[in-house]
Amino acid sequence: MQQLSQDEWDALNRECIACVAGLQASGHFLEGAPLLSTDTATTVRVRDGGPMITDGPFAETKEQLAGFYMLEARDCNEAIRLAQKIPPARYGSVEIRPVRELMEEGNRK
Amino acid sequence: MDSIQADIEAVYRRESRRVLATLLRLLNGNFDLAEEALQEAFVEAVKHWPAQGVPDNPRTWLVSVGRFKAIDQLRKRGRRDASVQRMIDTPGDQYTDWEAETDSAVGDDRLRLIFICCHPALSPEAQVALTLREACGLTTEAIAAAFLVPVSTLAQRIVRAKNKIRDAGIPYEVPGPADLPSRLAGVLQVIYLVFNEGYSASSGEALLQRELSAEALRLGRLLHELLAAPEVTGLLALMLLHDARQASRVNSEGDFVPLDEQDRSVWDQAQIQEGARLVTLALSGHPPGPFAVQAAIAALHTQAPCAAETDWAEIVGLYSLLLQLQPSPVIELNRAVAIAMGDGPSAGIDLIEHLERDGALGSYYLLPAGKADLYRRAGERDLALRAYRQALNLSSCRARMTRPPCSVRVRRCSACANWIWPPLRLRFMVQRPQREKTYEISVSGLLRRTENAAAVAGRMGCAEP
Numbered sequence: 001m002q003q004l005s006q007d008e009w010d011a012l013n014r015e016c017i018a019c020v021a022g023l024q025a026s027g028h029f030l031e032g033a034p035l036l037s038t039d040t041a042t043t044v045r046v047r048d049g050g051p052m053i054t055d056g057p058f059a060e061t062k063e064q065l066a067g068f069y070m071l072e073a074r075d076c077n078e079a080i081r082l083a084q085k086i087p088p089a090r091y092g093s094v095e096i097r098p099v100r101e102l103m104e105e106g107n108r109k
Numbered sequence: 110m111d112s113i114q115a116d117i118e119a120v121y122r123r124e125s126r127r128v129l130a131t132l133l134r135l136l137n138g139n140f141d142l143a144e145e146a147l148q149e150a151f152v153e154a155v156k157h158w159p160a161q162g163v164p165d166n167p168r169t170w171l172v173s174v175g176r177f178k179a180i181d182q183l184r185k186r187g188r189r190d191a192s193v194q195r196m197i198d199t200p201g202d203q204y205t206d207w208e209a210e211t212d213s214a215v216g217d218d219r220l221r222l223i224f225i226c227c228h229p230a231l232s233p234e235a236q237v238a239l240t241l242r243e244a245c246g247l248t249t250e251a252i253a254a255a256f257l258v259p260v261s262t263l264a265q266r267i268v269r270a271k272n273k274i275r276d277a278g279i280p281y282e283v284p285g286p287a288d289l290p291s292r293l294a295g296v297l298q299v300i301y302l303v304f305n306e307g308y309s310a311s312s313g314e315a316l317l318q319r320e321l322s323a324e325a326l327r328l329g330r331l332l333h334e335l336l337a338a339p340e341v342t343g344l345l346a347l348m349l350l351h352d353a354r355q356a357s358r359v360n361s362e363g364d365f366v367p368l369d370e371q372d373r374s375v376w377d378q379a380q381i382q383e384g385a386r387l388v389t390l391a392l393s394g395h396p397p398g399p400f401a402v403q404a405a406i407a408a409l410h411t412q413a414p415c416a417a418e419t420d421w422a423e424i425v426g427l428y429s430l431l432l433q434l435q436p437s438p439v440i441e442l443n444r445a446v447a448i449a450m451g452d453g454p455s456a457g458i459d460l461i462e463h464l465e466r467d468g469a470l471g472s473y474y475l476l477p478a479g480k481a482d483l484y485r486r487a488g489e490r491d492l493a494l495r496a497y498r499q500a501l502n503l504s505s506c507r508a509r510m511t512r513p514p515c516s517v518r519v520r521r522c523s524a525c526a527n528w529i530w531p532p533l534r535l536r537f538m539v540q541r542p543q544r545e546k547t548y549e550i551s552v553s554g555l556l557r558r559t560e561n562a563a564a565v566a567g568r569m570g571c572a573e574p
Contacts (some may be wrong), residue, residue: 072473098277
């Protein structure tokens with residue numbers, strides 16, 4: 001994505017805005033936001049009871065999270081169909097993850 | 110008693126996958142529950158059928174009993190989520206619609222089962238394992254033995270796949286028209302991989318691997334029956350035509366026999382005719398798909414009275430078509446070998462050297478192996494040996510052994526030709542990336558020859574560095 005010109009980058013962002021509008025109109029869209037580049041990332045780990053704060057993204061991150069969409073999909077197949085419409089899927093990849101509910105106990109691992 | 114036992118076993122073989130497929134639909138795609146219900150239903154059959162006799166419609170009986178057993182099980186577990194409750198509350202007749210359902214509905218269940226096992230959200234290894242376990246009904250032990258992985262590894266692979274189906278919400282359905290072509294391509298790829306795994310088994314002792322080919326053929330036939338798309342027909346034809354040569358591919362010592370030395374009188378003519386008929390059907394797709402074209406190439410090989418009388422010009426034409434459908438330097442290499450077979454080695458050598466200069470196949474050991482074979486035909490002994498060493502280096506440095514190398518017996522002969530084709534007993538398999546594997550069988554013995562040579566050379570290199 002770094003190689004895109006300003007115009008191309010803007011065009012892609014306009015496509016994303018339109019994509020979100022489409023997903024909202026179809027009732028699938030719950031939440032979502034783009035993220036700034038990983039240059040701005042700060043990583044927090046807690047080890048031995050104390051915080052370890054480092055600049056930058058996780059060292060092991062090869063592909064970086066550029067943003068997220070929270071969509072309502074009937075099942076994995078619908079999620080795949082919706083994910084194909086997300087414009088940056090043409091450049092990087094879209095990972096689909098089911099949302100896990102946080103509970104007091106009996107949480108799914 | 111013995112005969113009823115045999116009857117029950119026959120019903121199990123014939124119906125268990127159909128019953129499982131329908132139970133899975135009735136139980137919302139819950140594999141564990143459906144499998145347990147299937148087993149319980151057969152336990153009941155063993156209890157009751159000896160006295161009552163086998164019911165008129167054993168499949169209906171088994172689905173019905175299995176469904177009740179599953180509901181019992183859910184009650185016992187105290188599971189009361191909404192979908193379970195709905196199933197328990199709903200009067201039985203709503204869930205016994207399948208009794209009135211036609212064979213096509215049962216067919217749909219079987220398709221659903223195949224499509225869920227081959228879902229692209231599962232890893233390719235998981236797709237293969239799950240398909241063999243659930244759609245074919247092989248035991249975990251048999252699949253593990255066929256792929257020479259520990260039973261625990263394979264069992265875990267299957268458990269993980271089922272967990273992912275459950276957790277990621279992969280639905281139990283046949284894809285709609287928009288997704289069907291790409292999903293079907295995935296299913297065909299899995300069947301092809303299974304077939305290839307069996308086809309590549311070289312040793313007479315590797316009966317389990319041979320069973321894989323048989324299972325792939327059975328799946329291919331089933332899919333063809335349920336969903337006659339041209340590429341389904343093409344894949345079935347391709348498998349039938351390759352399998353028809355099975356008896357001649359390995360000699361009495363378990364060694365590979367190259368295509369031009371195979372005893373064509375033992376080829377299965379009925380199967381060849383069936384394959385050829387299907388090729389014609391498969392080629393009617395516009396444009397014909399890659400499997401159909403590969404099947405057509407295989408058909409030409411099986412129809413030739415001997416290697417020399419093979420219609421090489423037609424085969425070259427089909428490779429050109431395949432290249433248009435699937436541009437790939439590997440297919441160009443195959444085409445070059447076919448050209449050499451028709452027009453003599455030098456034409457092929459020129460093309461292969463051109464490909465070599467392009468560099469796209471830089472680490473592909475079949476390129477020097479193919480070149481070596483052509484040099485051998487041209488009588489260029491030194492150049493052939495050099496190319497074989499090149500192939501040997503490439504194959505041994507990147508080959509990843511998935512099974513312990515055992516009893517590799519290589520008889521060395523002094524003459525160049527025999528050096529290239531020493532009889533050997535192979536009981537190992539070299540795992541290669543899926544894509545390359547795809548082409549090994551696509552070339553109907555042509556590159557297989559050269560690949561064998563490279564494998565031999567590779568083994569010799571490993572054994573005597």
